[in-house]
Amino acid sequence: MSYLTRKITLMAAVIMVLCALCFAPVTAQTGVSPDVKTISTSATGEVLATPDRADVYLGVQTENADVMTAQQENAQIMNKVVDAILATGVPKENIQTTGYSVYPVYDQSSNLFGQKVKYYQVTNTVQVTLTDVGMTGAVIDAAIAAGANQVQNIAFSLSPEKEQSLRNEVLTEAVTRTRADADAVAAALGVTIIGVQDATVGSYYPPVMYRSVNAGAADMSAAVPTPVEPGQVTVSATVSVNYLIN
Known part of the structure; x- marks a missing residue:
């Protein structure tokens, strides 16, 4: 067999191996079955609080x-x-x-x-x-x-301690609402929720309320005490959940 014939034969063998690799069925997946079905819901929990x-x-x-x-x-x-x-x-x-x-x-x-x-x-x-x-x-x-x-x-x-306590409360409320929505959708579709695939907490911004004082120095130095009312701030959090269904 000539040198040219051996080179052509070798190249043909390499091409056949590459083709076999490209068209071979994939046996290792990322762990997510293509048959997984979910219901996705999102809800926000809110609570009013007096600043401290x-x-x-x-x-x-x-x-x-x-x-x-x-x-x-x-x-x-x-x-x-x-x-x-x-x-x-x-x-x-x-x-x-x-x-x-x-x-x-x-x-x-x-x-x-x-x-x-x-x-x-x-x-x-x-x-x-x-x-x-x-x-x-x-x-x-x-x-x-x-x-x-x-x-x-x-x-x-809000102080960090009070803010964290209220944030835990609104997160729990948000998750409760997502589950209620998912249960309503599942009942309408005739399916059953069997677990949670994943959950995501949305962005959070610390609640701050600003008050402007527009009185002049002469007015503010009066004998009457300056009245300052803090009002209330809103603590909120949004949660998105993908529920697994059968």
């Missing part, structure tokens, strides 16, 4: 033609504000600086190419975290009385 945490954002803003004077005045007032907040019983670790800025305000009547600084505006902002929501109004009043002239907003939320 409040974050109050307070600020002191000062203005002066001399930047150092504006900064010193701001620091003196903010120190008094922090002391007043501490006096209400708020722990020091619950008071955090969230912003500090020095902004030059220019004289608009001056030459466009030679603008002069009219004065400097210094702003210092702190975040006060309260674990007793009922103290929110008292803390605002104490800060204003001490010299704070900005109350930017109030964020009401």
Whole structure:
């Protein structure tokens, strides 16, 4: 047999083996039978809850033609504000600086190419975290009385412990609803639910409610206590389940 004949024979044998592999039945599967039948349902569980945490954002803003004077005045007032907040019983670790800025305000009547600084505006902002929501109004009043002239907003939320407890509750409710829906569909189709193939929990976002305080410093320093009502937040969770049927 010539060299060319042997080479052609070898190539033909290789092609036959490859064809056999390509058309051979697959015996190893991923574990999911093509005969598996499911009913897919999705439901959301919800519960209303009263926030047990409040974050109050307070600020002191000062203005002066001399930047150092504006900064010193701001620091003196903010120190008094922090002391007043501490006096209400708020722990020091619950008071955090969230912003500090020095902004030059220019004289608009001056030459466009030679603008002069009219004065400097210094702003210092702190975040006060309260674990007793009922103290929110008292803390605002104490800060204003001490010299704070900005109350930017109030964020009401749930403590991690309360949030987790409620999340477990709404997840259980969501699963109960998915099963009720699946049972109704199975009964209508004349089939029986025999198990669960898989379940998926949807995205979750911590509930936060914001309140704006629009009153001016003169109004907020009045003798009447500042009323602050937290309202309620909604805790929700969505669950999708694939139920196996016979």
